[in-house]
Amino acid sequence: MQLFLFLVSVCLLCLTHVCAERDYVLELAQAVHRHGARSPVVDHNITEICGFEFPCGFLNREGQQQTVQVGHFLRHRYTADETVVDPTHPFLPDELYNLTVAYSRSSNVPRTLQSAEGVLRGLFPNMTHYYPAILAETTTTDLLLRADNLAAIYADTNFAKEELKEVCNPVADAEFPDGTLLNQIAAEVHSDEFCSNPKKRVSCAKKLCDIGRCYQTTGRLAEDGYPLLREHLPELCTVAACVNRFKSSFNASNPVHVLQGSRGQVLVQEILHNARQKMKGKNTYKFMDYSTHDSTLRPLAGTLGDNSDLAMMPTFATTYVFELLRRATAAEGSTEVGDYAMRVKRGHPGVTPDTNFEFAWDDFELRCMRAAGDVYVAEGNVCPLEDFIRFIDSSKPTNAAGLCYVDPVLLARMKCPADAEETKEVLNSDCKLYRQQCPSYACGDGYRLDGVDYGCYKSTKSASPGRGVGSLVFFFFLGAALTIACLYVIKRLYKRSTQNRYETVATLEESEVAAVV
Template sequence: MASKLIRVLAAALLVAAAVSVDARLVVRMVQVVHRHGARSALINDNTTEICGTLYPCGELTGEGVEMVRAIGEFARSRYNDLSLVESPLFPSTQYNSSLVYTRSTHTQRTIQSATAFLRGLFQDDYFYPVVYSRNRTTDMLLSTDAVPSVMGRSWLDNPALYAALNPVIDEHLSWDAIQSAAKDAWIEGLCTDFNARTSCVLDMYDVAAAFEAAGRLDNATNLKAVYPGLMEVNAAWFKYVFSWNHTSKLDLTQGSASQNLAQTMLANINAHRLSPSYNMFEYSAHDTTVVPLAVTFGDQGNTTMRPPFAVTIFVELLQDTADASGWYVRLIRGNPVKIANGTYVFRQTGIEAHCIDAAGIRYRASAGICPLDDFRRMVDYSRPAVAEGHCAMTQAQYSNMGCPRTIADNKPVPSRCWIYRYACPSKACPVTYILSAADHQCYPGAGIPNSSSSSDVTTASSSEGITASSSEGTTASSSEGTTASSSDVTTASSSEGTTTSSSEGTTASSSEGTTASSSDVTTASSSEGTTASSSEGTTTSSSEGTTTSSSEGTTTSSSEGTSSSDVSSFKEPASWMPHVFSPKKGRRIAADILRGVPNGFTVGAVVRKHDEYYSRHRQ
């Protein structure tokens, strides 16, 4: 009895101490990751009936603009609240590029959403926002479509995908109900094959969600009737692609899908502690960005797997005013909802964030708050177990990319193989062969210009079929079912704040400033030989390759897809990734823009549509 009383008293003291500390915490900097607002459906057939004529398919709607603007208004109110900050983070209503850094995926709806968010944050007529973006084919910071491990699960093994989703479909939807709803959704032609019902249902969900946001779902009776079942199937898709399990050797090898972004956010925190710069980092992206980020933070619940339009995660850096060395992180998640007067307000939905203490014990964050070191350990918990772990695939997934083994095969490089080789150049070619950055073919010997060689490209096959994909397709099995390490596989450092090299061959530095590197991790040089530095402190080069459909996509390319000759026709601007400036430098550039002084920078960002295929994504 006495021991029980002591435990109760100890718990009460801990709660009281936590409450006391919380009262002393102030927000020093915030990072925002949001999905774009409501859009019209992503579909290629019957576009007028499905999308109407006001907004082309896949583009942000007026409702979507108001949704994301409401997030910006919430942020302005919150981070000017003197109960949360020592002084307002955004004191002026005029847009100020030295206070907020904005990056978007290279998609029209996300760039427009980024601007809408900033319009809510800065409400003055003085509004000339700067939104950076990068080619989405190779952007592995905000677009998980370009991450090979995600690409493998989403597109490269339909039998496995159908095996996971068909039982969910059959539990919630009958085939007759699906076909009736398909007429309401104008996608009857996509729903004629019972064996391909997974693709039909995912497309139907996309149309239904767009109809609901536009106020059209009530008039589509059969579609509305199946909408709850469609949501269950869509949630199952997110779980299949993005869930992460530490007991799965494949998951351990690959790491969680948003590790690049999470590590970049840690780097931003570390940089701010050393020398404060921006008060806010805004990342405008997709549901396939926000969902795996929540998974990285420890939340794999139902709310995570059902991301609405404009779902948002705020990552706040907090400091204890009574202890300058006391740093914390608070996570907030929510989305805009329409209220009675027809306007949108941001409503918090909660996030089941977790922390890991110095003893390695995982625990639920109280009020979404973790000590900074515990937050860092949680993020590092799902880092790839080996260098370039994101390159690992099952043998079936790798085979379905249809990569030519070498140039001697006389085959073009399909689009997904191109993306894989761009992301994983050291895994692309057999031993003694060199990857050419010009066409992403494997050539014998040295002397190929703009090339990246691989010193060791074995396949490490486990009991779960993990492959560090080699074009030779050989395997070195491990009795423990884990990835066999070779000279080109360096074990990632411990979770004590070290950094992991990203799929772009970059590193995001931690407060310790250490780096886990691989001896053979080389980045394929750009055909233009240019590099662009980003706010993550990374350097990456690209020949800006072919396109791939999104993990939400309605169109899939076959293994015979885009040829390497198509790839080389795309040229990436030299300064596609942003340079990071001091606040003083940023203010000078903004002033130059207003005065019309040329300085090599543009206001906003322009979507380059590579082709009609790539411009359609289910995100």
């Protein structure tokens, strides 16, 4: 009897857990993932470091497996995981790829395009009719999935190198107090010349971390020949995490960050837009996938409030999943924000071949914000939608330019001052790119941006908004007066023409009468 009661209690607890999870109905799933494992990205000793089968920077066989595993995991989650769906009515019942069900967008880079296809292969295992449509934008203009193109990040990456050294040189020195050790590690992977300059020790450590992680995924790191790289990979990646945090994190006590806003805002606002469209019945997709780079995942983590080493060093195929949930008690098709919640989870496939690259969640904690302004960690990573939006909006920019706002010091180094006089020289490519991306904010007060040569020129007769409005009103009334005058002249001409016609007709009639008589 006691055993029976115990079993009943266990069943009730399990049912309670499932029911608690099922307090919500899944409406939309959105995934943002890094590409799978690739060969290292280097410009030196390419053949020795990358080999021939998969050129430098290309998705390798292990990376292909990782992305398919992401898709397999999500397929199980949305068809058979009782804590997420009712298996008798799965969220994604069809094994065939369907354009009306799944949306896929990628950065315009081979490894991310291939990774997007890999996820879809795992998600829709029936290959009978598999012709995926993966959207992509030109690399230089993609601001959604190439966060490194955003003006603020681009400026920090290319023109804040001295500030970066001030922050990360001490980290490198703490991890490698013996300066010769970095050179010894570099020699194992044909990078001793690249790492020969002590002033570039941070860049050296970051590059060695990337090579080590690439070799780790293929199993090459475990082979003989890389004992120092294998032993010191964690320290190398600690230095790399410092660099990534400098470029991607959000610090509310940093006045420039506050002006710019958190650096993942563009992507998170896209995700929220998709959710709102779903609530309005204007988004027919069930699954939306974004295939991107670690340089985009890091700012995303910062906007979600996670600046940890794990967030700043996402492994290959790391995936964030955003699930729009409707309360089970809410009417289907409800547009009320209060009827919805957002669940956000993060995970990644295994990083070594012996794991079979199986996917698992990590310990990411979702943060939310109540109306009173207090931040809390969501239970089960589920936030009421309004609290999730409130937290995201708390790191929106305070300057209208947002991520187009660039520290004036960096603009000067870019040789792209906002208040420049008429430029006789040809603009450098960095300045031109900035002004193309941010035309409304590229020139200072009293200057205008020329749409042809992208120079900042002094404005003419538009020193104040009042004068501009006055000119507009003057020309409006001038145009109206000219229109009235033209109409008056036309009317007089028409009247005179009509009168002359009548006089001519009368004369002809009199002549005809005289002839008859």
